[in-house]
Amino acid sequence: METTEVVIAGGGPTGLMLAVELRLAEVDVVLLDGLPERTGESRAGGLHARTMEILDQRGLLDDLIARGRVMQAGHFGALPLDFSDFDTRHPHMLAVLQSVVERELDHQATELGAPVRWASPVAGFTQDANGIDVEVGGPDGTRRIRAKYLVGCDGGRSTVRKLAGIGFTGTDATMTGMLADVELAEPPAEPFFGRRRGAGDFSAVQFEPGWYRLVVQRHDLVMPRGATLTFEEFRDHFREIAGTDFGMHSPRWVTHYGDASRQAERYREGRVFLAGDAAHIHYPAGGQGQNLGVQDAVNLGWKLAIALRGNDFDEVLNTYESERLAVGARVLHNTRAQTAAQRPGAHAEALRDILGDLIDLDVVRHRLGLMITALDIRYDTKGDHPLAGRRVPDGDLSAAGGETRVYELLRSARPILLRLNGNRIPSVDGWQDRVDVVDALARDERWAVPGVGDIAVPAAVLIRPDGYVAWVSDEFGAEGLPEALGTWFGPAV
Ligand SMILES: Cc1cc2nc3c(=O)[nH]c(=O)nc-3n(C[C@H](O)[C@H](O)[C@H](O)COP(=O)(O)OP(=O)(O)OC[C@H]3O[C@@H](n4cnc5c(N)ncnc54)[C@H](O)[C@@H]3O)c2cc1C
Incomplete structure (x- = not known):
């Protein structure tokens, strides 16, 4: 039977970042994904300041900046948040496609000796006092890998989470977001264009020369998970809310998603850990999900390495859940608040008016912006020095x-x-x-x-x-x- 130290299920941004972290610490890793190959699709389209800092810490940021676009596109419930006076070298967002981030991390993980093994879904596991046997499916039948730890980075429908018996509790979807990557015959004048209308909102963002990401949010409709959305249906929804279709054509990708918000009740079950969307899902308000997953991975990676190298020093591993569960819960909380503030109708309009006035105050803008960018995280590392538990400044x-x-x-x-x-x-x-x-x-x-x-x-x-x-x-x-x-x-x- 093949042996390794850590099996990672899921070659998305979370699993890739974890593989990089573990390989930097010279931990043996097997990185598995159930898909036959990478799809190249990009749900996320941006990185926030703390994620940029983390990628900078590993020397991975410059390439992404070269392939992305630095912009002030931060918002809270579609109310603009300017980050330009934040105390970081990156007081802005980086508009960069998830597929580009994945390619960069994939390249790094492969260079470090942990390439993704495609068509290899984790299908089961049994753990004992000394390790875990991971069952892997695939076209050649089932095989087993013996490891010390298994990490489920296998997305919102995580098999690992379900097999570990970890509950995923929260709230159901109340609305629908729809997205299409398209070309526009009559594009809007601004590269980042968004408006609020009637039963929803719409936006058109130019991601790369030649094509736009159109998003329309409908608060009067909940599309069932798994329902198909054709380009023609997307165009009809967009037209109905926006009053125009900007001459959209040549769709590359059309999808829909809801605002169901759920979090794993535990991030650890013995030798099994959860990270990224496997541990939390929420509406993509403020663009936080991929950032959260990458930061979960960077929190967990060194702890697994220390536990493995520190003569089975296990205590540090429990701090993964105590630190990251609270951070995840806060993101679910703020995304629920954002979708509530984006609902149509007089009540949400009044809330937005008041919130908009408050955001003009620096103290409010900073409080919200530091939460969205994750620059204000403070872990419990003991001590009352203002730096204790915070991210070290890049002096x-x-x-x-x-x-x-x-x-x-x-x-x-x-x-x-x-x-x-x-x-x-x-x-x-x-x-x-x-x-x-x-x-x-x-x-x-x-x-x-x-x-x-x-x-x-x-x-x-x-x-x-x-x-x-x-x-x-x-x-x-x-x-x-x-x-x-x-x-x-x-x-x-
Ligand atoms: C419309 C939309 C826009 C978004 N925009 C942003 C944004 O701007 N910024 C942001 O930060 N986030 C954004 N997000 C969220 C972001 O896309 C996710 O949070 C991110 O992809 C999570 O990464 P992950 O690696 O945890 O999971 P995933 O990306 O879901 O990857 C999981 C991987 O696990 C694999 N897998 C599944 N089951 C198994 C198994 N049994 N064995 C092995 N492998 C398995 C899958 O094939 C997949 O490759 C957005 C999401 C949506 C829907």
């Missing part, structure tokens, strides 16, 4: 190798103890195999932290491979450092 540094940035230090996905401005005191004795120590001078006196403001650059910061702060000190001392190392990276050796 400019001078280090032994020359000028660098904090995120460039994270390229190899290793934990880092960053000692700044001459601080030599804290060390990682007992964890030196698991944590790298980097000494550097910060080129600024203060770092800007989203949702917090400017803070003095600390004396030392222990950075998890996902870029979140596990321990931080303004003193040239190591108080609390051994405890933080033990919590996150296992017992000292």
Whole structure:
């Protein structure tokens, strides 16, 4: 029987990102997908700031920026949200097709030794104290792979979730979104055009020269899952809401979706984990789903690696659920609020008027925008320092190798103890195999932290491979450092 350390079910953005993370940590991975090949379809059309930062941490962002379009397209319930004064190197959205993101991640996973095995659906598993036997179907019959862990990144209808007996609870669809990628004979004047009309909204976004993504939302209709939608039907719905069809023709893809919102009741069942759409589905309001899945993967990857390398150090794995379930729940919550605010009628109109006024206040715009971009996430890593548990800022540094940035230090996905401005005191004795120590001078006196403001650059910061702060000190001392190392990276050796 084939053996490996981690089996990933699902070669979408979540499974691909997880494969990259695990291979960077030199974990053996088998990445399976039930489809015969990649479809090339793109549900998602954009990345938010925190996902861009994470991809930057792994050196994967520049290619995507070259193939995408930087734009201020953020919104909350179709009320524009400007991110341009947010404290990040990427205070905007990146309009880039999901298929392009998948191609980039696929290339990286393959380079690192974990290509997707197509036509290989996970069909069953049995777990025991030492590992898990994963049953894989396919044209050549069923085979088994023995692993330590199985991660279901197999989308909203996740087989892994169902086989693990994990409930998927939430609310049913109340409306329908319809999408068509088309060419337009009479395009609108603006490349990003959206309006609200009668029983719905519509938008036309130019994704690449020559073709547009048209979306129409109907609040007076719930299309059953699996129902077909032809191009002609889409055109009729669009015309009815928009009053025009912009001369649409040559459809590449037509689909529909609803606002059902569901979340897995647990993200872990023994040796089985869920990530991405397998763990949560919601309406694509604000474009958050793919971002959420990629960030789930980056949260889980290093923890699986540490658990595998830390002499079966298992505790860190439970923090995956405690950290990411809350983040997922918040996205479901905000997408429900957004669809409610987009309903037709006088009540929603009044709500939108008030919300629109409030968004003009910087404090409201920041609160909503930081939530949508996920720049404000704070995990419980103990300590009341403003950086504790937050993403580390991407400060400019001078280090032994020359000028660098904090995120460039994270390229190899290793934990880092960053000692700044001459601080030599804290060390990682007992964890030196698991944590790298980097000494550097910060080129600024203060770092800007989203949702917090400017803070003095600390004396030392222990950075998890996902870029979140596990321990931080303004003193040239190591108080609390051994405890933080033990919590996150296992017992000292
Ligand atoms: C219209 C629309 C617009 C959207 N726009 C955005 C946006 O702008 N921004 C954003 O962030 N998100 C957006 N999303 C959401 C985003 O597309 C999803 O959240 C994202 O695709 C989830 O990625 P995933 O890898 O978790 O799951 P998926 O992309 O669903 O991938 C799951 C994979 O698992 C495979 N699989 C299924 N069963 C098995 C099995 N038994 N064994 C092995 N493999 C299996 C499937 O073949 C598939 O390849 C949008 C969604 C929709 C519907």
